[in-house]
Amino acid sequence: MNIGLYSRVLRNKLAVECLQNLMNYLGQNGIGIYFHEDLHKNIIESKLAFENKYEVFSTDEIKQAKIDYLLCIGGDGTLLDLLNIVRETGIPVLGFNTGRLGYLATSNPEDVEKVIDELVKKSYSLDRRTILKLEADQELFGGFAYALNDFVIHKKDSTSMITVHTYLNGEFMNSYWADGLIVATPTGSSAYSLSCGGPILIPKSSSFAITPIAPHNLSVRPVVIPDDTVLSFEIEGRVKSYLISLDSRSCSIKKGTQIAVRKANFTFNLIRLSNKNYLDALRNKMMWGMDARN
Numbered sequence: 001m002n003i004g005l006y007s008r009v010l011r012n013k014l015a016v017e018c019l020q021n022l023m024n025y026l027g028q029n030g031i032g033i034y035f036h037e038d039l040h041k042n043i044i045e046s047k048l049a050f051e052n053k054y055e056v057f058s059t060d061e062i063k064q065a066k067i068d069y070l071l072c073i074g075g076d077g078t079l080l081d082l083l084n085i086v087r088e089t090g091i092p093v094l095g096f097n098t099g100r101l102g103y104l105a106t107s108n109p110e111d112v113e114k115v116i117d118e119l120v121k122k123s124y125s126l127d128r129r130t131i132l133k134l135e136a137d138q139e140l141f142g143g144f145a146y147a148l149n150d151f152v153i154h155k156k157d158s159t160s161m162i163t164v165h166t167y168l169n170g171e172f173m174n175s176y177w178a179d180g181l182i183v184a185t186p187t188g189s190s191a192y193s194l195s196c197g198g199p200i201l202i203p204k205s206s207s208f209a210i211t212p213i214a215p216h217n218l219s220v221r222p223v224v225i226p227d228d229t230v231l232s233f234e235i236e237g238r239v240k241s242y243l244i245s246l247d248s249r250s251c252s253i254k255k256g257t258q259i260a261v262r263k264a265n266f267t268f269n270l271i272r273l274s275n276k277n278y279l280d281a282l283r284n285k286m287m288w289g290m291d292a293r294n
Helices: 013-028 037-046 059-065 076-081 083-089 109-121 278-286
Strands: 002-006 032-036 055-057 069-074 093-097 124-129 132-136 150-154 162-168 171-178 180-184 207-213 223-226 231-236 241-246 249-254 259-263 268-273
Touching: 002 013, 002 037, 002 059, 013 032, 013 069, 013 109, 032 037, 037 055, 055 059, 059 083, 069 076, 076 083, 076 093, 093 109, 109 268, 132 150, 132 241, 162 180, 171 180, 171 207
Parallel strands: 002 032, 002 069, 032 055, 069 093, 093 268
Antiparallel strands: 124 268, 132 259, 150 180, 150 241, 162 171, 162 231, 180 207, 207 223, 231 259, 241 249
């Protein structure tokens, strides 16, 4: 078995200890250890040293490394990075939370041995999370235009609103006068979309949520649509360019750029251990339904 490890930055003592414990336990069990090149760079910059041997791989080399699982150390943002690493390979992923919320990265750093034991025994299930694919009349996001959480259209360099004409499967839906528009997957429905008043979608609901950002219309509300829908957009405004984002990545597009989003033909395989439950996380992490009367 080979396990890949990734982290953006080893910012705190907890993250360093988690990595050290992982290295020790993987080595004791004869499991191959692979560091993503970004983690390897962090280790060199932090002047850390480990007794266990490991290999280094880049995103382009993940298939050749024959990695069975990819684990990350950090918060939910770090786990989102894994989509751009595993891409279409389907490699199962899991996060050790050393950040704040830990909604997606659900494993505790002190549970390293228990987590590895469950992976070895294969006593886990996979949450096959829907991914959004962005299509445009030019190459964007380095040719890998996918998102686990959401696709967002933003206004840019202006306090003026923009108008986003939105179409579902080619049929006109609505013109949003707003600061922007969010298309969220079930995974992303509890992120930016939720903060803008969007609904929570259960991961297996086969839906997308369309949520306007600060709409200038009291009658405009979020909408839930089937995830086999193709959404296309025309953007108007006083400026010549706009911002679009896929999860934490963003880029500028010129006025008139043709863009559309649809469900990708592959999934993001999130490892769900036997003691983890989506609804528990919803209540405990997001304080959903919190009421003193309960």
